[in-house]
Amino acid sequence: MAKAVPTPTGAGITEEKLSSSRFRLGRWVREGLAAWLPALPLLIVAGAFLLLPTIQIVYQSVHNSELGWTLQFWKDTFQSNGGRKSILTSIRLGLISATIALFIGAPLAWLISRMLTAKRSVWLALMNVSANFGGIGLAFSYVAALGTYGMVTLAFKDIGINFTPPQVGTLASLILAYSYSNVPLFVLLTLPAMSILRTDWMEAAEVAAASRFQFWRYVGLPILAPFFIAGWLLIFTWSLGIYGLAYALGANASAAGQLRLITLYIGLFLNTSAGREERAAVMAALLLGMAAVSLILYRLILRWALRWFS
Amino acid sequence: MVFVNKFARWTFFTAIILYVLIPMLAVLVYSFSTRWTSNILPDGYTLSHWGDSFRDERLRAALWRTLWMAGAVLIFDILLVVPAVYWQRVRNPRIRIFTELLAAIPFALPFIVIAFGILRIVGTSAPTVLFEIADVLPGFLGDRLVSIGNWLPTMLGTPWIILFGHAAIAFPFLYWAVDGSMAAANIGRLNEAAQMCGATPIQILRLVVLPNIGAGLAAGGMLVFATSFGEFALVQILAGARFENISLYSLDLLNNTTSQVEKLAVLTIVTFAILFAISIGVVYLNRGQGSRLLPGARAMGGEK
Amino acid sequence: MSGVSLNGISKHFGNVRALDDVSVEIASGELIALLGPSGCGKTTLLRSVAGLEQPTSGVIRIGGKDVSHEPPRKRPIGMVFQSYALFPNMTIRENVGFPLKVRKESSDKIRPKVEELLELVGLSSQADRYPHQVSGGQQQRGALARALAPSPEVLLLDEPLSALDALVRTRLRDEIRRIQQLVKITAIYVTHDQSEAMAIADRVAVMNHGKIEQIAEPPEIYEDPSTKFSAGFVGNRNAIELASTNGRVEFGGFVSCAAPSIGSQRVVLFFRPEDVEFMEDGSGHPAMVENKLFLGSLSRVYLLLESGGASVRLYADISSRQALRLQIGQIVNVKLQTEHARVFPVDAQ
Numbered sequence: 035m036a037k038a039v040p041t042p043t044g045a046g047i048t049e050e051k052l053s054s055s056r057f058r059l060g061r062w063v064r065e066g067l068a069a070w071l072p073a074l075p076l077l078i079v080a081g082a083f084l085l086l087p088t089i090q091i092v093y094q095s096v097h098n099s100e101l102g103w104t105l106q107f108w109k110d111t112f113q114s115n116g117g118r119k120s121i122l123t124s125i126r127l128g129l130i131s132a133t134i135a136l137f138i139g140a141p142l143a144w145l146i147s148r149m150l151t152a153k154r155s156v157w158l159a160l161m162n163v164s165a166n167f168g169g170i171g172l173a174f175s176y177v178a179a180l181g182t183y184g185m186v187t188l189a190f191k192d193i194g195i196n197f198t199p200p201q202v203g204t205l206a207s208l209i210l211a212y213s214y215s216n217v218p219l220f221v222l223l224t225l226p227a228m229s230i231l232r233t234d235w236m237e238a239a240e241v242a243a244a245s246r247f248q249f250w251r252y253v254g255l256p257i258l259a260p261f262f263i264a265g266w267l268l269i270f271t272w273s274l275g276i277y278g279l280a281y282a283l284g285a286n287a288s289a290a291g292q293l294r295l296i297t298l299y300i301g302l303f304l305n306t307s308a309g310r311e312e313r314a315a316v317m318a319a320l321l322l323g324m325a326a327v328s329l330i331l332y333r334l335i336l337r338w339a340l341r342w343f344s
Numbered sequence: 345m346v347f348v349n350k351f352a353r354w355t356f357f358t359a360i361i362l363y364v365l366i367p368m369l370a371v372l373v374y375s376f377s378t379r380w381t382s383n384i385l386p387d388g389y390t391l392s393h394w395g396d397s398f399r400d401e402r403l404r405a406a407l408w409r410t411l412w413m414a415g416a417v418l419i420f421d422i423l424l425v426v427p428a429v430y431w432q433r434v435r436n437p438r439i440r441i442f443t444e445l446l447a448a449i450p451f452a453l454p455f456i457v458i459a460f461g462i463l464r465i466v467g468t469s470a471p472t473v474l475f476e477i478a479d480v481l482p483g484f485l486g487d488r489l490v491s492i493g494n495w496l497p498t499m500l501g502t503p504w505i506i507l508f509g510h511a512a513i514a515f516p517f518l519y520w521a522v523d524g525s526m527a528a529a530n531i532g533r534l535n536e537a538a539q540m541c542g543a544t545p546i547q548i549l550r551l552v553v554l555p556n557i558g559a560g561l562a563a564g565g566m567l568v569f570a571t572s573f574g575e576f577a578l579v580q581i582l583a584g585a586r587f588e589n590i591s592l593y594s595l596d597l598l599n600n601t602t603s604q605v606e607k608l609a610v611l612t613i614v615t616f617a618i619l620f621a622i623s624i625g626v627v628y629l630n631r632g633q634g635s636r637l638l639p640g641a642r643a644m645g646g647e648k
Numbered sequence: 649m650s651g652v653s654l655n656g657i658s659k660h661f662g663n664v665r666a667l668d669d670v671s672v673e674i675a676s677g678e679l680i681a682l683l684g685p686s687g688c689g690k691t692t693l694l695r696s697v698a699g700l701e702q703p704t705s706g707v708i709r710i711g712g713k714d715v716s717h718e719p720p721r722k723r724p725i726g727m728v729f730q731s732y733a734l735f736p737n738m739t740i741r742e743n744v745g746f747p748l749k750v751r752k753e754s755s756d757k758i759r760p761k762v763e764e765l766l767e768l769v770g771l772s773s774q775a776d777r778y779p780h781q782v783s784g785g786q787q788q789r790g791a792l793a794r795a796l797a798p799s800p801e802v803l804l805l806d807e808p809l810s811a812l813d814a815l816v817r818t819r820l821r822d823e824i825r826r827i828q829q830l831v832k833i834t835a836i837y838v839t840h841d842q843s844e845a846m847a848i849a850d851r852v853a854v855m856n857h858g859k860i861e862q863i864a865e866p867p868e869i870y871e872d873p874s875t876k877f878s879a880g881f882v883g884n885r886n887a888i889e890l891a892s893t894n895g896r897v898e899f900g901g902f903v904s905c906a907a908p909s910i911g912s913q914r915v916v917l918f919f920r921p922e923d924v925e926f927m928e929d930g931s932g933h934p935a936m937v938e939n940k941l942f943l944g945s946l947s948r949v950y951l952l953l954e955s956g957g958a959s960v961r962l963y964a965d966i967s968s969r970q971a972l973r974l975q976i977g978q979i980v981n982v983k984l985q986t987e988h989a990r991v992f993p994v995d996a997q
Contacts, residue, residue, distance in 0.1 A: 069436040072427035072545075073443070076515065079424060080446040083512035087461020088449060090469055142360060145353060155627045162623035163616070164364050166570050170594035171612040175367035178374045178609065185370035214367070217360075237700055238733040238791075240720045242747035243798065252746070256737045275454030278576035278591065282598060297454055304460055304581060318457040325452030342736035342778055 088322065094315035107312040117313070120294040121320070124274055127205065127295065131212045132270035138213075139220030140262045146221065147228035165218035173282030176211045177202055203287030211283060212273055219272065220265050227261035230343070260339030264332050271328040274321060277301060296321060368616055375609035393606040403607060406593040407614070413503065413589065414572040417510040421568050422561065424511065425518045430553055433526055434535045447516035455513055459581035462509055467497045501586040506579060510572040517567035525560025526553070562629040566622045573618070590615060650711040650724075650801035650834055651676040652697065657706030659692055659858075666692045667703065668858035679828050679835040680863075681849035683842055685881070689858040690838045691806060697836060698804050699723050711801050726795030730807040732787040734779040740790040741766070741775040747798040765793040768827060785816040792824065796831065803828065803835040809844065821848060842882050846870065854878050876992035879918040886924075886962045888917050889994060897991055900955035902933035903984040907991055919989040921948065924964035924982050932983030937974050947971035951982065 070077075097103050111117040146157050179186050180199035190197050200206035231254060239249040277297040287293035288302070296317050303314035375393050377386030397403050432439035450458065474493035478486040499505045531553060538548045554561070576591040585592070590611065597608040652674040659667040667689045674680050682690035695701040697708055699720035708716045715723045726747075734743050744765055748758045766772045769789040774782050779790070788808055795803060808824065809817045825848040828835050839845050845852050846866040853863040854877070861875045873879035880887055890897055892907035892915050907915055925932070935951040938961070947968045953960050964982065974980065 070431075070439065072431040073436075073439045076424040076428040077439075077442055077446070079508060080443075080449075080512050080515060082465075083462055083508055084446050084449040084458065086465050086470075087458050088453065090461045090464050091457060094464065138360075141356065145356075158627045159620070159623040160361070160364055162626055163620045166567075166574065166619055166623070167616060169574055169576050170591050170598060171574070171615050172367075174594070174598060174608055174612050175371050179367040179370035185373065186366065214363070218364075232731070232733070234729045234731050234733040235735060237698075237720075238727070238729060238735075238794075239746075239750075240700070241698060241725060241727045242750060242794065243721045244746070244750040245721070248750045252750075253735045253737065271452075275457075277454050277456045281576075282595060285599075297456060300456055300460065304456070304463075314460065318453070318460060321457060322453055329448060329452060342780055 091315050091318045092322065094312060095319040098312055107316045111313050111316040114313075116291075116294055116299065117317070120296050120299040120317070123205070123294050124296040127208060127212070128270045128273040130209055131216050131273045132266045134209070134213050135216040135220040135269045136262060136266045139217045139224065139265070140258075142217070143221045143224045144228055144258075147225055161218040161221050165215050165222055168215045168276070169278035170282045172211055172214060172279055176207065176214075176283065180207070180210070203284050203293060205293065208280065208283060208293075211279055212276065215279075216269050216273065220269050223268055224261055224265040227258070227339075230261075231257060257342070260335055264335045264339065267328055267332055267335065271325050274324060368613070371609050371612050371616075375606060375613055377606075394610055397607045397610040400607065402588075403593065403611065406588050406590050407611075409503075409587065410573055410589040410591075413506060413510070413587075414569045416507055417514060417572040418565050418569050420507060420511045421515050421518050422565060425515055425522055426553070426557075426561070427549065429519065429522050429526060430531070430549060433523075433531050443519060447519050450513040450516055454577070455575065456577035456581065458513060459509070459578040462505070462578070463500070463581055466499055466505065471496050501583050503583070503587055505582050506587055509578045509582060510575060513575075513578070514568040514571040517571065518561075518564035521560040521564025521567070522557055523560075525557040528560075529556040531556070559629045563626045566626045566629075570619060570622050574615070651678070652802055652834060652836065653707075653709040653712075654693075654697070655707040655709075657693065657696060657703045657708070659689075659696065659701065659703045665858045667696070667706075670706070670858070670860055672853060672860060672863060674834060674836065676834055677832045678850045679825065679837060679848060681837045681839060681845035681852045682855055683839060683845040683852050683882070684855035685840060688855040690840075690855050692858075693855075694804055694806055694836055694838045697802070698725055698727055724801040725804055726798065726800035726802075727804040728788070728791050728795050728806065728808045730810050732779070732784070732791045732811075734787055734790055734794070736779050739776050739778055740771060740782070740786075740793075743779070743790055744775075744793045744797055746794060751798065761797065762793075765796055768796075768830075769793045769823070783816075784812050785820055788812065788820060789823070792827065796827075796833070801834065803833050805835065805837045807838055807840070809839070809841075817844075824848070846882075852882075854882060856881075871988060873918070873990060876916065876918075879990050879992065883920065885918045885920055888960045888962060890915060890917055890960075892991075899953070899958075899960065900933040901931065902935075902953060902955075902982060903986060903989070905986040905989060905991065908993055914994040915991050916994055917989060917991050919984055919986075921963050921965035923985040923988055924951075924962065924966075925985060926964075926966065926970070927981040927983050930981060932981040934979050935982045937976055937978045937980060939976065940971055940974065942968060942971075944968070949974060951980075953982070 095107055096105065098107075112121075146154060146161075149157065176184075178184055181187065181202055184199070187199055200210060235253060236249060239253060244252070275297060277300075280295055280297055281301060284293045284295065284298060288295070288298045300314045300317050303310055373386060376389050376391065378388035378390050379386065428439060428443060432443065471493035474489045474496075478489040478493070480486075481489065534552050534556065535548060538552045543551070574591060575589075576595075579587060579589050579592055580595075588596075594608055594611055597604045597611070654670060654672050654674075657667050657670045658665070670689070670693060672680075682693060684690050692701055696703045696706075697710075699715070699718060699722075703716075706716070707714060710724055734740070735746065738746065741762055745758045745762045748761060762775075763772070766775050769792050771786060771789050771793065774786055779787050782790075791808075805824070809821055812820065821844055824837075837845070837849065846869070849866060851863055852866055852869050854861045854869065854875075856877045862869060862873065862878050864872075869878065870883050873882060879885060890899060891912065893912050895907050895910035896904065897907045897915060897917060898904045903917065903919075907913070933953055933955065935953045937949060938952050939950040941948040941950075943965075945968060946965050947970075948963050948965055949971055950961065950963050953962070
């Protein structure tokens with residue numbers, strides 16, 4: 035017969051109760067809850083508004099009420115002229131934007147990383163504001179500066195230079211506008227990595243009689259290059275997903291069939307109730323897939339970049 | 345030591361500064377001009393556009409809406425993120441798997457895709473699922489689920505859905521900033537010390553954690569604010585004209601008749617000024633270092 | 649022939665004088681240690697010789713040739729850094745060969761030279777590893793080999809052992825000295841560790857506030873410090889503040905010696921713990937044993953003395969066998985051997 039054992043809390047816990055599996059289960063639940071509770075709000079909100087939509091989209095790209103599970107939508111999208119052109123143009127836009135960001139952003143990131151705090155802060159603020167300044171405002175600035183009656187366009191005319199900047203809606207105009215925020219974004223992404231090049235390596239190279247060129251060729255670039263490549267990859271992926279800016283600059287051209295981009299394609303199928311949502315879902319899933327691949331590659335590149343550092 | 349030729353450096357810098365500032369300059373001059381079609385400078389100047397803009401009800405309303413939404417998103421995100429990051433550092437590292445997975449999504453998917461997904465979930469899928477479960481469950485529970493299922497789609501178009509949506513897509517900024525901040529402040533050790541002194545978790549959060557992550561909190565918070573401030577896709581798809589924020593209004597101006605375009609110029613300058621102030625704030629609070637924006641940013645050589 | 653001559657080297661940073669008119673002649677093949685606390689200018693002086701810093705004034709000559717305005721690249725020097733500074737993306741072998749590679753020497757010439765150097769520093773078996781795969785001590789050996797690769801006239805070492813564990817430190821310290829003497833290369837060695845400086849240098853330059861306080865061979869620095877700073881920094885000394893009267897410093901029966909000047913002033917008396925004698929015959933001055941520390945063959949005994957209302961605390965080093973017989977709280981008689989004691993005015997530099 036089990037006796038009630040007085041415990042510090044005053045509640046009597048019989049020896050039977052102590053060994054019951056229900057008690058252990060309750061304890062397990064309580065401990066599990068305690069381990070996760072403070073994080074639950076975030077996980078629930080983010081899960082509901084990020085994870086579920088993601089699953090929803092992938093689901094919609096391969097399933098609908100009429101056909102059940104099917105790859106038909108994927109086939110349709112890749113076979114349609116508009117679909118293929120969108121993919122190709124977006125990729126092309128991404129490649130060019132990323133490469134521009136690399137060639138301007140890499141030296142800029144290096145130079146900023148070497149500045150003293152005061153000057154560095156000014157440049158960082160500049161990079162921050164132009165990296166975050168996208169969308170409609172940027173589109174309008176493009177028009178105001180480089181449009182038909184833009185300040186720079188008129189300036190060229192005044193001086194007599196026969197040069198008109200790319201018209202709004204052309205691929206070139208998008209490249210220019212994308213670069214405005216892509217270059218600073220590249221700088222912000224790769225800046226932390228610049229500190230990996232230590233001053234004493236540069237001094238050791240100097241003392242060893244290496245010229246600046248030799249330093250960069252044998253030490254500097256081999257160490258920094260992977261980080262720049264990682265940055266390139268990120269900008270490429272990011273460019274694929276730009277919507278607001280592309281819409282503001284390219285909506286008209288897109289409607290006229292002259293400019294096709296993946297994000298505009300998606301927007302088109304969402305805003306008009308054309309009823310072919312599945313196509314938009316396919317494109318969205320495609321973007322998701324590309325981004326997933328890109329993130330994996332990014333992690334791999336970083337690990338490779340750090341192989342000489344324990 | 346920079347290892348680059350000085351002249352090249354100076355030309356490079358000047359070119360970049362010009363590229364960043366000229367578009368803003370053009371917009372600024374535009375906002376003060378009357379007619380501007382032929383020369384490098386406008387034909388006439390006026391302050392009327394600025395005056396008109398600030399008298400315009402619709403513009404003021406859009407600006408106000410955008411501001412308070414961004415502020416609400418910021419507070420909401422802080423309440424969501426800080427406890428989670430704190431807990432994953434001092435108690436349960438496995439939380440990190442989930443938080444970092446979720447944080448990668450806004451980077452992987454453009455906002456328009458996420459907006460699309462939310463639209464379908466809230467409007468169709470979730471209610472459908474709920475109704476189906478309701479069929480299988482006993483009366484009272486089933487009724488509750490049905491009423492939730494009916495209520496969900498009504499969320500579309502309200503500011504609430506925008507609040508939750510923005511909080512979700514902007515949280516990674518705050519997450520990385522706060523995580524980095526806690527690492528730098530060695531929160532693990534501080535937490536142990538505080539526990540030895542007998543503090544409860546809530547006390548620790550309030551008295552030890554929050555004061556020590558101030559810089560990260562502010563830097564990440566400002567990025568959250570900026571993200572919500574300029575966000576376009578979610579607002580367009582999930583709320584449309586019912587919640588007209590600055591971006592939507594700007595788009596309207598852009599597509600409309602020319603007489604409204606000057607207002608767009610004013611609005612663009614105001615937006616730029618707000619963002620600039622935020623950027624200065626971010627940099628100041630980070631003491632001249634870059635903010636950590638991404639997964640693996642830690643691995644980008646930043647940690648000493 | 650490949651000595652170093654520094655003449656009137658000064659360096660200002662705004663109002664701060666990092667180096668204040670420093671002049672020193674370093675003989676060919678000599679290893680001179682620059683010893684001093686942080687901020688004394690020793691590293692600035694070394695980097696000026698390297699060409700990594702530009703002095704505001706002064707002339708630097710290496711092997712008779714004026715190199716004051718030459719970039720590091722053009723100076724016949726090799727340098728070992730505190731943080732090793734081995735290039736992480738090259739193997740040790742490639743690191744060592746780097747100075748020769750950038751001088752465009754052919755690989756046939758480079759290979760045997762590198763082998764020779766690797767053997768000299770004892771890294772032949774680790775040569776094909778990367779820096780992050782070998783220990784700190786091995787990295788430093790690699791850095792040394794790399795510094796010696798271009799057959800420089802002067803070897804500069806900037807606190808090369810600070811980043812290493814104690815045991816590795818002593819071993820590598822002796823290695824560096826052995827190699828330096830073998831190769832007969834002039835060397836300037838910066839350190840804040842006085843035992844390190846004394847152990848391996850031909851001469852030690854004690855630096856403080858941008859000036860050289862004293863240059864001499866280690867025994868002389870140790871026995872005969874010429875400035876108050878030297879006396880306090882080098883060697884292990886008691887320092888007690890007393891008042892001198894009529895040109896003499898006294899404290900009861902403990903000490904009686906001459907003061908630096910006649911008259912009365914406040915002075916600091918420096919004396920070595922091994923010079924405190926325990927008197928059996930009742931002479932000297934009573935002292936209470938406050939504490940004992942066992943240090944191996946020696947023990948350190950902390951004593952409290954009182955005289956005329958003033959009290960001083962000091963420590964004496966005696967053999968542990970002797971110390972065993974003492975109890976805490978016991979009163980003993982002590983007297984100071986004044987031969988190696990030094991007295992400086994309190995406000996001396």
